[in-house]
Amino acid sequence: MNDNNNNTFTLDETGLRNAWADTPISEWADALIDAANQRMSGRHHGDLPRWRAALGSLPELPVSRIELDHEAGVAVLTDADIAADKAAADDDQSSTDAAAHSATQSIESELLNDTAHAYPELVSALQGLKPWRKGPYRIADVTINTEWRSDWKWNRVYPHITPLQNRTVLDVGCGNGYHMWRMRAQGASSVLGIDPGVLFMLQFQALQHYINDKAVSILPLTMETLPTNMHSFDTVFSMGVLYHRKEPRAHLAELRQAMVPGGELVLETLVALGEDESELNIEERYARMRNIWSLPSVPLLAKWMKDAGFKNIRCVSVDITSQLEQRTTDWMPYESLAESLDPENKALTVEGLPRPRRAVMIADAPQN
Ligand SMILES: C[S@@+](CC[C@H](N)C(=O)[O-])C[C@H]1O[C@@H](n2cnc3c(N)ncnc32)[C@H](O)[C@@H]1O
Numbered sequence: 001m002n003d004n005n006n007n008t009f010t011l012d013e014t015g016l017r018n019a020w021a022d023t024p025i026s027e028w029a030d031a032l033i034d035a036a037n038q039r040m041s042g043r044h045h046g047d048l049p050r051w052r053a054a055l056g057s058l059p060e061l062p063v064s065r066i067e068l069d070h071e072a073g074v075a076v077l078t079d080a081d082i083a084a085d086k087a088a089a090d091d092d093q094s095s096t097d098a099a100a101h102s103a104t105q106s107i108e109s110e111l112l113n114d115t116a117h118a119y120p121e122l123v124s125a126l127q128g129l130k131p132w133r134k135g136p137y138r139i140a141d142v143t144i145n146t147e148w149r150s151d152w153k154w155n156r157v158y159p160h161i162t163p164l165q166n167r168t169v170l171d172v173g174c175g176n177g178y179h180m181w182r183m184r185a186q187g188a189s190s191v192l193g194i195d196p197g198v199l200f201m202l203q204f205q206a207l208q209h210y211i212n213d214k215a216v217s218i219l220p221l222t223m224e225t226l227p228t229n230m231h232s233f234d235t236v237f238s239m240g241v242l243y244h245r246k247e248p249r250a251h252l253a254e255l256r257q258a259m260v261p262g263g264e265l266v267l268e269t270l271v272a273l274g275e276d277e278s279e280l281n282i283e284e285r286y287a288r289m290r291n292i293w294s295l296p297s298v299p300l301l302a303k304w305m306k307d308a309g310f311k312n313i314r315c316v317s318v319d320i321t322s323q324l325e326q327r328t329t330d331w332m333p334y335e336s337l338a339e340s341l342d343p344e345n346k347a348l349t350v351e352g353l354p355r356p357r358r359a360v361m362i363a364d365a366p367q368n
Contacts, residue, residue, distance in 0.1 A: 007044045007045050007046060007048045007049055008040070008042075008043065008044055008045075008048075009040040009043065009045065009048065009198060009220065010040075011033060011036055011037060011040075011219075013033050016029070016032075016033065016217060016219075017029050017033075018214065019214040019215070019217045020190070020217070023168060023189065023190040023215075024168050024190075024232040024233075025168065025190060025192055025232060027232070028227055028230055028232065031227040032219060032221075032226075032227065035219075035221055035225050035226065035227055036219045036220055036221055038225075039196075039220060039221060039222075039225050040220055045198050047198075047199070048198065050128065051128065051129060051198075051199060051202045052202070053128070054124075054125050054126075054127075054128025054129050054202075054206075055125070055129070055202055055205055055206055055209070057121060057124070057125045057128070058121075058122065058125045058126075058206060058209050058210075059119050059121045059122050059125070061076070061078055061119065061122070061139075061140055061210065062078050062079065063076055063077070063078060063210055064077065064078055064079045064082065065077045065082060066210075066211050066213075068181045068182060068184060068185035068211075069182065069185045070138060073135055073136035073137045073138050073143070073144070073151060073178075074135070074136075074137050074138070074178065074181040074182070074207065074211075075137070075138040075139075076137075076138070076139045076140065076207075076210040076211060077138070077140065078118075078140050080118065080140075080141075081138075081140055081141055084141070117140075117141050117142055118140060118141050119140055119141075119142075122139060122140060122142055123142055125206070126139065126142060126144060126206065127331075129199065129202055129203050129206060130331055130332070130333070131147065131331065131332040131333070131334060132144050132146045132147070132176070132203065132331040132332055133146055133147045133148055133175065133176070133332055134146055134147075134148050134150045134175040134176050134178040134179075134200075135148070135150060135176075135178055135331075136149070136150075136151065137178070137207065139207075139210060144331050145329045145330060145331050146178075146329065146331055146332060147326060147327065147328070147329060147331075147332035147336055148325065148326050149324070149325045149326075150175075150178045150179060151182075152325050153179070153239065153268065153325075153358075154179055154182045156317045156319060156360055157239070157266060157268065157316075157317075157360050158182070158186065160316040160317070160360065160362055161235065161264065161266055161362060162235065162264050163186065163187065164183055164186040164187050164188040164235060165186070165187035165188075166187065166188075166189045167187075167188050167189065167234035167235050168188070168189060168190050168232060168233050168234050168235075169183050169188045169190070169191045169192070169233060169234065169235045169236075169237070170191075170192050170193075170194070170232075170233040170235075170236045170237070170258055171183065171191060171192070171193040171194075171237045171239075172194055172223050172226075172236065172237065172238040172239075172241055172255065172258075173194070173195055173223075173238060173239065173240055173241035173244075174193030174194065174195045174200075174204075174218060175195055175197065175200050175240075176197075176199075176200040176201075176203035176204050176207075177193050177200070177203075177204040177207065177216070177218055179237065179239065180193045180204075180216050180218075181207070181211070181216065183235075183237075184213060184215060184216050188215075188235075189215065190215045190216075190217075191215065191216045191217075192217055192218070192219065192233075193216075193217070193218040193219070194218070194219050194220075194221040194222070194223065194226060195218065195220070195221075196220060196221070196222050198220065200218075201218055201220055204218045223238070223241070223251060223254050223255070224250075224254065226254070226258060228254070228257055229257050230257065230258045231257065231258070231259065231260055231261070232258065232260065233258050233259055233260065233263060234259075234260055234263050234264070235263060235264045235265075235266065236255050236258050236259050236263065236264070236265050236266070237266045237268075238251070238255055238265070238266070238267050238268070238269075239266070239267075239268035239269075240268060240269065241269070242267065242269040242270075243269055243270045243286075243292050243293065243294070243295060244291050244292065244293075245293070246293050248293075248294070248296070248304065249304050249307065249308065252267075252304055252305060252308035252310070253308050255267075255308075256308055256309055256310065256365055259365040260365070261365060261366065261367045261368050262364060262365060262366075262367050263364070263365045264362065264363075264364055264365075265305075265310060265361075265362065265363045265364070265365065266360070266361075266362055267301075267305070267360070267361040267362075267363070268358060268359070268360045268361075269301070269358065269359060269361075270286075270292070270295050270356055270357065270358055270359075271295055271296060271297060271298050271301060271318065271357055271358065271359040272295040272296060272297045272354070273297065273354050273357070274297035274298075274299070274300075275297070275299065276297065276299060277296075277297060277299045277300040277303055278296075278297045278299075278300060279294050279295065279296050279297070279300055280294065280295040280296075280353065280354075281293075281294045282294060282295065282353075284351075285351055286349065286351065286353060286356075287337070287340035287341075287349045287350070287351075287353075287355070287356055288335075288339070288340045288349075288350060288351075289340075298315050298318065298359050298361075301315075301359065301361060302315065302361065305361065305363050309365070309366050310363035310364065310365065310366075311363065311364045311365075311366055312363060312364045313361065313362075313363040314361070314362055314363070315359055315360070315361050316360050316361070316362055317359065317360040318357060318358070318359045318360075319357065319358055319359075320355065320356070320357045321337060321355070321356045321357070321358060323336075323337050323338050323341075325337075337356070340356075341355055
């Protein structure tokens with residue numbers, strides 16, 4: 001993105017082309033850039049100047065280590081942070097349990113007191129990009145305690161996938177890119193994320209400002225506006241997107257078109273209860289969300305995937321979302337899962353439907 005001062009969105013085309021050079025994505029550079037420009041043309045976003053100002057005010061930091069798999073999230077650390085962490089770990093050495101407890105505590109008890117931090121301007125720049133939904137992240141001594149513990153989702157997913165070493169990866173609906181950094185940490189050679197959310201894009205840029213890894217990039221596209229028949233990605237992730245689509249089967253067909261023959265699909269989505277091929281149609285809202293259309297049972301979802309041509313389909317995890325995984329924090333101060341559940345019966349949403357449960361499905365694209 002260029003840092004111009006109006007409320008329209010422009011791409012840093014040269015930066016993207018350079019980032020994609022020597023990857024299979026480069027063949028599609030013109031088509032991707034055209035698609036993104038077309039999607040954003042004429043769109044104005046009232047908050048964009050403010051978000052750009054926040055991004056532009058990120059201070060330079062003496063970064064000495066990037067840890068994409070840090071226990072406190074994707075982490076950008078200075079020597080002072082590393083020394084402080086070591087001192088804290090030495091204090092906790094008496095018990096491994098105590099150390100693990102303290103790592104969790106440090107995410108949960110982070111206070112937004114900018115004067116207590118080594119770089120107060122870092123805190124205010126990052127606060128200018130609130131709400132932060134996906135994370136956590138740690139930049140110097142600031143822990144961005146996001147609404148979601150996205151690391152928990154990653155822990156449910158990555159033990160089951162084909163190792164990402166040297167693979168070209170697409171993350172559909174990547175949000176601010178949290179999982180893209182985790183994918184890169186597993187050795188993916190390039191990771192492209194697409195997401196229509198403009199704030200997410202700026203949050204991604206804030207991390208990229210420090211991590212500066214050209215193998216990870218993002219475009220403001222929906223899956224529907226990605227060029228068709230790319231057949232370029234070894235692994236395609238679609239996590240938390242299917243239920244936002246009125247035509248979920250079309251989404252599965254689009255995912256397949258993006259994949260190389262024999263590539264791997266990792267699909268994570270909300271599902272309905274049920275051991276038969278059934279579907280819960282949502283009339284108005286689900287867990288207070290308006291943009292949810294229907295929830296398939298796992299067997300119906302598997303059938304949809306089979307109909308879309310996928311092979312070797314398996315469900316590797318079904319998990320009820322807990323209020324520890326999705327909650328209000330200093331960095332996302334609005335209502336969260338707690339307010340979406342029936343206060344009298346936490347097994348139900350406020351609409352009286354079964355509370356959110358999410359499945360992880362893995363499948364292969366056919367060989368031809
Ligand atoms: C629930 S969030 C999931 C974010 C992340 N993938 C995760 O699992 O934590 C859904 C994301 O999908 C994006 N999204 C919604 N519809 C989409 C579409 N048609 N194509 C691509 N992304 C979409 C939203 O902007 C949002 O960031």
